[in-house]
Amino acid sequence: QKEVEQNSGPLSVPEGAIASLNCTYSDRGSQSFFWYRQYSGKSPELIMFIYSNGDKEDGRFTAQLNKASQYVSLLIRDSQPSDSATYLCAVLDNAGNMLTFGGGTRLMVKP
């Protein structure tokens, strides 16, 4: 059973602060890792993906991957109230056919 674990939160940060979201996964053979954002009652939307160990930056978002520790994180700089949502970590299986989602972390950015 491939597991993707996230702290459900809520994670509360003040506007302008850095939000740090974490995710661990069980399948050591996983190669690709994704962060999605889901607003309440809406569908998931892709924020970014990462394949290689280290950091990947895209605007205010930075994804960090550590395959040895089976750990992936998402940093959101200069958090805005509009960033308030549930952030879903997703892991692609080695065959590339199935994306397994974590339960999500609810982020609340307070003005």
Place this chain on the structure above:
Amino acid sequence: EPEVTQTPSHQVTQMGQEVILRCVPISNHLYFYWYRQILGQKVEFLVSFYNNEISEKSEIFDDQFSVERPDGSNFTLKIRSTKLEDSAMYFCASGSQGLGTGELFFGEGSRLTVL
């Protein structure tokens, strides 16, 4: 901007009835997926579909479920005999390059309520 469209947005049905959920993926996409999300729970993979056949399915996708791409544009999920526990939001998704880039485009979902 192209989008994945799903119908109906909400369907209420009696236990034991058949349900068909419809999806129109983005027109040049080749990879199609169904996911479901029970209220307050994880997004769960059901099935992936490529080149007119199922490429992967989860344990959830048992004999009660089937998928079809009947006319080159629609992609349907059929639940033959619904159970109470099938109540969930069902998301269709499509991609142009498989899951390697994670660039899945999700529809807005079809909420299924089984009474």
